[in-house]
Amino acid sequence: MLSFEHQFATLPEPLWMACQPTPVNQPTLIVFNQRLAETLGMEVKPDDATLAQWFSGNQLPPGAESRALGYAGHQFGNFVPQLGDGRALLLGEVIDQHGIRRDVQLKGSGRTPFSRGGDGRSPLGPVLREYLVSEFMAAMGVPTTRALAAVSTGERVVRQLPEPGAVFTRVASSHLRVGTFQFAAVRRDEAALKALADHVIARHYPEAASADDPYLALLEAVVARQAALVARWMSLGFIHGVMNTDNCSIAGETIDYGPCAFMEQFDPQKVFSSIDQGKRYAFDNQPAIAQWNLARFAETLLPLMREEGDTVVEQATDAIRHFEYLFDVEQCRLHADKLGLAPESDQADPLMKALKSQMHQGRMDMTATFDALTHYASTSSELHKEALLALTTQPNELAAWLDQWQAAQLASQGSERLDAMRRANPVVIPRNHRIQEVIDAAYEGDFAPFHTLLAAVTQPFDESAEARRLAAPATENEQVLRTFCGT
Ligand code: AMP
Ligand code: MG
Secondary structure, eight states: OOOEEOGGGGSOGGGEEEOOOOOOSOOEEEEEOHHHHHHTTOOSOOOHHHHHHHTTTSSOOTTOOOEEEOOOEEETTEEESOOOOSSEEEEEEEEOTTSOEEEEEEESOOOOTTOTTOOSOEEHHHHHHHHHHHHHHHHTTOOBOEEEEEEEEEEEEESSSEEEEEEEEEEESOOOBHHHHHHHHHTTOHHHHHHHHHHHHHHHOGGGGGSSSHHHHHHHHHHHHHHHHHHHHHHHTEEOSOOOGGGOBTTOOBOOOSSOEEOSBOOTTOOOBTTOTTOTTOGGGHHHHHHHHHHHHHHHHGGGSOOBSBOHHHHHHHHHHHHHHHHHHHHHHHHHHHHTOOTTOTTHHHHHHHHHHHHHHTTOBHHHHHHHHHHHHHHOOHHHHHHHHTTOSOHHHHHHHHHHHHHHHHHTOOHHHHHHHHHHSOSOOOOHHHHHHHHHHHHTTOOHHHHHHHHHHTSTTOOSHHHHHHHSOOOTTTOOOOBOOOO
């Protein structure tokens, strides 16, 4: 049994509204994350029918109270003063086995006061995508919201075509976003803003409470978490796709897996999302966009900050500028890991820069490149070298790069370097065409491919034949070029 608490409900009401889920016809459990449930204190697993009732919203789990949260947000740079949970409901918070408070939220559970024109529902496809990608991120140790359950509804949701509906249950450190602060700020509701900021400090950044200016310390802490997060994304070729301020988590987790995808052939300007016409959220733009989002966060905190010597605007600006430094430090460490070099190696950055250019020019698959490089680093065998060179259209150039890399690697040898390299370079990632295959099969009622892919992406370093099959990059015919928000 989950033991729900409702601390967020002690905050003033514009930040949330009580709202009931809309029951669905025929809730059927697709998947339940028993291991995650155990970390949340659920010792005995209820039967599937009960889980389907609970996690469709047909009958809330004992102790749950459903609420829609308010938030605003900059969508593709344009400010929308009211967005909010239009198809999601917070069921409450659960203290996990580490003593950390986690939100449990239904997504796709029906209309709310924030639904605007939407139907409050989710098609099955995006639910399966979020399940797979968020659990992969968790397996890689990337901060992320988690997947607790997916339930099919037995109802159709109409998008371009009618699609089967589903409800997703998400677990997060919290669902508070930059947009939550914007929501309080745009209403000029300083009491709500302060209550929200104090809640966030107590919940996520308790060390900020004792700083000279807790709200400046809060800003600095969120900047640091986001810098570390986006550096992790970049190291895996992850493209979030819709980095609006309402999808930017205050706790520093990856949240809102809509049109997200992993890059295959390396291309700094890669975009998958069908709605990102201006390439605002292209792969290489992600750090600058995160920083831009954090500047919007800083603006909301100005009324709370204390003027001391420097103006609050100067202090906030310094905190935002610091993002670049924090991101570089984190990225440099990740580059060293991915290349199997010592953290202090001054070769990691130049070698990575050169390798990125090789991957781009040589049309190399990013994940396969680092996987092959890891094998070559482990064995130094000619066979593995050839496998690596076979990935590029410019083998002579790559061979020259390999010589430089090997010189740097010799200088920083050590088995712990190889371990770090293996942990940084997954074999299996949730590739777009595999996700699409899973969705197509599920739309025909076959969930076996979903379970197979889920097992593979949650053991991303597995070398089995099945893992290798799923790890293979898309062929020309299999490539998925566009992803959709799923809304
Ligand atoms: P997203 O693109 O999922 O981050 O959602 C952006 C905004 O649109 C949020 O306020 C969502 O709650 C809302 N929204 C997305 N899909 C729906 C839907 N089917 N029904 C109602 N609101 C939605
Ligand atoms: Mg969102």
